[in-house]
Amino acid sequence: MFTFVDFLQKSFCDKFTSGHIGEVLKSFWEASSQRSCALKCLWLFPPEHFCHFLGSKKKYLVVSNHIKKKSVGLEKCNQDILDYVEEFRDFSKMVLSRLAGLNSYKAEVKSEVENLLTRIERAQRDIDYFGSVTDSNTCIEVHEDLVKQQLFEEAEEKKKLKLMLNASCDHMLAGIKSLKIFKKTGDKHGSWMKDPGKKHTKIYLLNGSVNNVILEFANIMTFMESNHTLKARKVTLPFPWQGTGHIIYQGFLFYHRYGSLNEIIKFNIQKRNITDQMLLPGAGRIPAYQLSPPTKIDLAIDEQGLWAIHAEPETEGNIVITKINHITMAVEHTWDTSCNSKDAEAAFMACNTLYVVYNFPSGGTSRIQCVYDVLDAVNTYEIPVLHFPKRQGSHSTIHYNPKEKQLFAWGDGSQIIYKLHTKQKV
Numbered sequence: 001m002f003t004f005v006d007f008l009q010k011s012f013c014d015k016f017t018s019g020h021i022g023e024v025l026k027s028f029w030e031a032s033s034q035r036s037c038a039l040k041c042l043w044l045f046p047p048e049h050f051c052h053f054l055g056s057k058k059k060y061l062v063v064s065n066h067i068k069k070k071s072v073g074l075e076k077c078n079q080d081i082l083d084y085v086e087e088f089r090d091f092s093k094m095v096l097s098r099l100a101g102l103n104s105y106k107a108e109v110k111s112e113v114e115n116l117l118t119r120i121e122r123a124q125r126d127i128d129y130f131g132s133v134t135d136s137n138t139c140i141e142v143h144e145d146l147v148k149q150q151l152f153e154e155a156e157e158k159k160k161l162k163l164m165l166n167a168s169c170d171h172m173l174a175g176i177k178s179l180k181i182f183k184k185t186g187d188k189h190g191s192w193m194k195d196p197g198k199k200h201t202k203i204y205l206l207n208g209s210v211n212n213v214i215l216e217f218a219n220i221m222t223f224m225e226s227n228h229t230l231k232a233r234k235v236t237l238p239f240p241w242q243g244t245g246h247i248i249y250q251g252f253l254f255y256h257r258y259g260s261l262n263e264i265i266k267f268n269i270q271k272r273n274i275t276d277q278m279l280l281p282g283a284g285r286i287p288a289y290q291l292s293p294p295t296k297i298d299l300a301i302d303e304q305g306l307w308a309i310h311a312e313p314e315t316e317g318n319i320v321i322t323k324i325n326h327i328t329m330a331v332e333h334t335w336d337t338s339c340n341s342k343d344a345e346a347a348f349m350a351c352n353t354l355y356v357v358y359n360f361p362s363g364g365t366s367r368i369q370c371v372y373d374v375l376d377a378v379n380t381y382e383i384p385v386l387h388f389p390k391r392q393g394s395h396s397t398i399h400y401n402p403k404e405k406q407l408f409a410w411g412d413g414s415q416i417i418y419k420l421h422t423k424q425k426v
Contacts, residue, residue, distance in 0.1 A: 172422060262297060
């Protein structure tokens with residue numbers, strides 16, 4: 001479009017200096033189709049100022065264009081800074097998130113280190129049995145005194161274990177005679193029991209694989225009533241349990257704390273407080289039994305006191321049993337058994353002997369087909385497979401009561417008691 005400024009710059013600046021103002025205005029009036037107020041402004045300016053005006057305008061346009069270019073550059077720079085700030089903010093969030101995860105990793109690493117130390121101690125004990133050997137050019141000759149020393153140490157170790165475990169416990173399981181279903185209440189997973197360390201007849205119900213409420217009943221008759229939950233005393237735990245492998249002994253509940261790898265809590269039921277706790281090295285990484293995945297640590301009671309049953313990846317899923325001092329919560333001894341956790345649904349300890357219960361993944365007749373005696377007082381290869389009577393299904397818990405010589409079991413929401421037939425160990 002032809003503008004007033006272009007017109008003056010290209011054609012008429014020289015006429016201003018020669019005084020032909022009338023000719024300039026007339027020419028512009030005829031040439032321009034825009035009769036705007038800009039034309040009328042010409043009469044307000046003396047002729048000698050027009051060239052100066054036009055030169056200043058030109059300089060203004062040049063500066064204005066320069067400023068616009070610089071402004072675009074500044075806007076780009078500002079946008080780059082905003083993008084950098086956003087990237088730094090995302091990076092900060094990522095760093096904070098990873099720092100938060102270090103706490104959980106720290107607990108796992110601590111447990112792994114403790115497990116490694118325990119296994120190193122076991123390996124050291126085995127190494128100590130062998131002592132030193134004499135190296136010849138072509139063979140290694142074992143000293144007779146080394147063999148004698150090893151046999152002596154093994155005999156001493158067995159003597160200590162017999163003293164610790166009370167060798168007078170000499171019976172073994174010969175069969176499961178009968179069952180009685182007392183009630184059907186609660187979830188598929190759970191446990192119920194009596195306290196074999198107390199004289200009272202109270203019944204304890206722990207429903208679910210993750211919960212923090214114990215129901216305490218005065219006796220078995222109160223438990224069997226239709227409105228039994230109304231008559232129960234409720235005991236709330238400070239932390240929920242994991243799985244169904246908890247046990248009550250001498251007024252204390254021993255259970256695997258939910259959310260922890262292998263922490264076992266000792267809880268005083270009467271006073272309703274935690275009295276002690278411990279970490280069980282090596283436990284908690286895989287289920288104790290393949291068919292009962294919620295249970296990572298299964299605690300058990302027999303004539304000798306408190307035991308822990310679990311499986312470890314390093315033993316290819318074989319079950320490990322640990323004797324625990326229920327007063328000090330200290331590990332007394334650990335055994336790697338030959339019983340595998342595959343297709344196992346539960347296990348229990350009775351008179352220093354582990355009995356592992358197997359089933360089919362879809363459910364069926366439960367059976368005991370692996371036995372491990374910690375004192376080698378039972379020839380496990382001569383024990384026949386023992387079947388549970390009259391029932392098809394599965395168990396989430398089986399606990400032995402050494403006082404009544406019975407099994408308290410939880411099967412598909414039913415509370416069951418199995419009576420046992422025992423015989424002398426051979």
